Amino acid sequence: MTRLPHEKGFHISWDQIHRDARALAWRLDGKGPIEGNWKAVVGITRGGLVPAMIMARELDIRTVDTISVKSYNHQARTEPHVIKPPQADIMGADGEGVLIVDDLVDTGRTLELVRTLYPKAHFATIYAKPMGVPMVDSYVTEVSQDTWIFFPWDMALQYVEPYRGTDA
Ligand SMILES: O=P(O)(O)OC[C@H]1O[C@H](OP(=O)(O)OP(=O)(O)O)[C@H](O)[C@@H]1O
Ligand SMILES: Nc1nc2[nH]cnc2c(=O)[nH]1
Ligand SMILES: [Mg+2]
Numbered sequence: 001m002t003r004l005p006h007e008k009g010f011h012i013s014w015d016q017i018h019r020d021a022r023a024l025a026w027r028l029d030g031k032g033p034i035e036g037n038w039k040a041v042v043g044i045t046r047g048g049l050v051p052a053m054i055m056a057r058e059l060d061i062r063t064v065d066t067i068s069v070k071s072y073n074h075q076a077r078t079e080p081h082v083i084k085p086p087q088a089d090i091m092g093a094d095g096e097g098v099l100i101v102d103d104l105v106d107t108g109r110t111l112e113l114v115r116t117l118y119p120k121a122h123f124a125t126i127y128a129k130p131m132g133v134p135m136v137d138s139y140v141t142e143v144s145q146d147t148w149i150f151f152p153w154d155m156a157l158q159y160v161e162p163y164r165g166t167d168a
Contacts, residue, residue, distance in 0.1 A: 006148035010127075014152040017103075020126045020140045021051040025058035028124060028138060032097055038122070039097040040090045044069055044110065047103035047151065051126050055101055065090050067100070071110045080113045095121030104149055105132030105139070 032038035040063040043052030049066065056064045068084035071077060091098060095118025104127040105111050111123055112135055125132075127149055128139040143149060 006146055008144065008147040009150055010143050010147045011150045011155065012127075012152060017050065017126060017152060018054060021054035022058055024051070024124055024126060024138060024140050025055040028055075028099065028122070029059060032099070032122075034097050037097075038099045039063065040065060040099070042067055042086050042090070042098055042100045042121075044100065044102040044114065045084075048101045048125075050153070051103055052101040055099070055124075059099075061099075063090060067114060069110050069113060077107065077109070080110050082113070082117075085117075091118055091121075094119050098122070099124060101125070103151060104128065105136045108132035108135035111135040 028038070030036040038059060038061060041052050041056040041059070041061050042065045043049045045066045045068040052064060056062070065086040066084065067082065067086045069080050069082055071080040098118065098121045100114060100118065100121045100123050102110065102125045105125045106129050108131055111132065115123065115135065122137050123135065124138040125136050126140050128136055128142050129145045129147070130142065131145055133139070133142065
């Protein structure tokens with residue numbers, strides 16, 4: 001296991017990921033290989049499920065599947081492995097026409113594994129770190145490699161002290 005040093009935190013709200021996923025969908029609209037269409041959206045679980053749902057809605061795609069890849073134990077990277085593959089008839093021989101969606105690409109190891117399985121699919125993530133950029137076909141926002149992205153499903157609202165403290 002590798003413990004990665006993350007100096008910065010990038011905190012994403014529900015609203016932000018909703019807007020970013022929509023923007024990514026709009027950019028890919030009409031760009032599929034079959035008369036501009038995409039035949040399916042496949043989310044890489046678990047992080048890819050929220051953006052995959054939002055994008056499938058925007059693009060009016062009802063065929064939605066998942067591929068489950070586990071690459072991290074909290075912030076420690078482990079060897080990525082497929083826990084659950086998508087339905088074979090949706091993916092075809094090489095994934096052509098399928099939009100494979102994840103929340104982010106970091107080292108690129110997860111997408112590298114999925115790309116070997118479905119080399120002709122289109123790989124889209126909301127966020128990307130520099131090491132992973134070569135593995136992704138489309139993304140919205142790049143953040144530095146030493147940034148840890150916190151997603152809204154990993155956070156909760158909580159009280160913070162005022163900047164000037166309290167009198168108590
Ligand atoms: O580019 P990489 O270095 O491979 O990292 C990116 C992957 O890591 C995270 O998933 P994780 O394995 O933590 O599982 P989760 O989606 O279930 O949270 C994230 O959602 C990406 O899928
Ligand atoms: N939540 C989250 N998961 C990750 N998996 C790999 N990199 C990251 C990251 O920056 N944030
Ligand atoms: Mg993931």
